Amino acid sequence: MQEIGSVTLENEMDLILAHKRTMKLAEIAGLSLPAQTTFATAVSEVSRNTVDGNTSTRLILGVQVVQRVTYLVALLRHNTSNIDKASQGLAYAKKLVTKYYISTKGNEVSIELFFLIPQQQVDLLKIDEWRTILRNEPPVSPYEEIKRKNEQLHELSDKLRKSEEQYKMLTNSLPLMIFTMDDQGNLLFANEWLAIYTGSSIAEINESKWTSIIHPDDYTSFSLLLKSELIKGASSLQAQLRLRSQGTEEYKWHQVSINGAVSAHQEQEYRIGFIVDIHSQKVYEQTLKDNIELKQIQQELKENQQTLENSNIELNRSNLELQQFAYIASHDLQEPVRKILFYSNYLLNNTPEIDSKRAQFLSNIHSSSERMKNLIQDLLSISLINKAAANYQQVDLNVILSEVLQDLEMVISRKNAVINAVDLPVIYGDAIMMRQLFSNLISNSLKFTRELSPPEILISTENGPGEVEIIFKDNGIGFDEKYLPQIFALFKRLHSRETYEGTGLGLAICRKIVELHNGRIRASGNEGTGATFYVSLPSMAW
Incomplete structure (x- = not known):
């Protein structure tokens, strides 16, 4: 197979890039748009299931001629631990391609997808032309540009070892921060872009152990890149962190990649790294x-x-x-x-x-x-009691009280009750509901009285911010305040029917009337000393 291009698959962004390059190769090979899409979809299906974030997968795109028949070829090489995932995508991809092969060598699995190029004679000259077109295709995203530069840097790393002067010249010509360092994280070399951006020399960075230019919250992840055992176990380590800019003292996001450089005897000599602005x-x-x-x-x-x-x-x-x-x-x-x-x-x-x-x-x-x-x-x-049917208007509570006392005249007389009231305010509400509210609360006080003690009821008021509070205080049997949560509930009674008549709805009706007037009702009391009910109503129209 003649290799034309390749992509290292590490994340979702790489999958997008692989799909784009596959489409481009199919396009320059003269395939129709449906055929381009079919081939790219097959490659994407297999590629997607080999990316797990732990190992890298290499996608190589090329051309192969077999018995005068020309095929586009997509070769994926990845770790055997991903074979089950890859087979999921392969089950669909094999329906889209002309043929496919799977081979295993050690811990590496290779999957080859072949797609027929009809009526196309391909020679080495044309393959070189395709390779040039694919290499020089302009990037469409910052990530693709970074990826391409990353791949270019990997290609340059072997050549840069041969000549330090050539290395310096090349690194300074690229708009990237490139450096080498030892096992302890001390810089051995850095191109001029690092000093230009950070304003710190190699000696100053080594003295601060990089803390002077790396954001404190990101230093821990950077320090992990310096561990020698990690470098030895991986071809490349990457991290995203924030570097301080000398011009603005602002921390901006960069991607740091570190590779271990080894000698001919496979001994690690130093580390090569580069930093790209991804802010x-x-x-x-x-x-x-x-x-x-x-x-x-x-x-x-x-x-x-x-x-x-x-x-x-x-x-x-x-x-x-x-x-x-x-x-x-x-x-x-x-x-x-x-x-x-x-x-x-x-x-x-x-x-x-x-x-x-x-x-x-x-x-x-x-x-x-x-x-x-x-x-x-x-x-x-x-x-x-229905808000929709209510007739809200100005209501004089003194008139309401007078009418209620007239209705209860016989009970008041029979029990020798004494009812005292201050001058009550005029509120905005429904007169019928207010009459029922006063009737229920006063009847309640007349009902729950102590033996040999004539009922005494005091009706007073207190003004608050935007509201008036009407207070009904009696000297009746009172109640234990532990029953407060249920005193205004439907059908709740604190005494038996044999002792005191009633249905348990009186105070529930009072609560509903007060709520329909955008007010509040509460109570307090003690057993044997009486009860007090507080009705808070808005003091103006609402």
């Missing part, structure tokens, strides 16, 4: 990465927003259906409960000859029906 490439890669991450985040936010909107729509629909169900159920249940109450009451009051057991049963039915009636009325009340 622009790193900035481009980081910008591209940031843009990709930003687009991903934007897409996730968009999807989350859509999910949230769908959830809100579904939640609103469910809430509406639940409110409609509660209203209909509560409304329709009132009639049968009313009849049960009527007939059980009639039997209790109009049946003279009834034994005590039947009388007890009727009394239980009547009590249960009464509780059912109260529960239905509370469910109906909570189902009717």
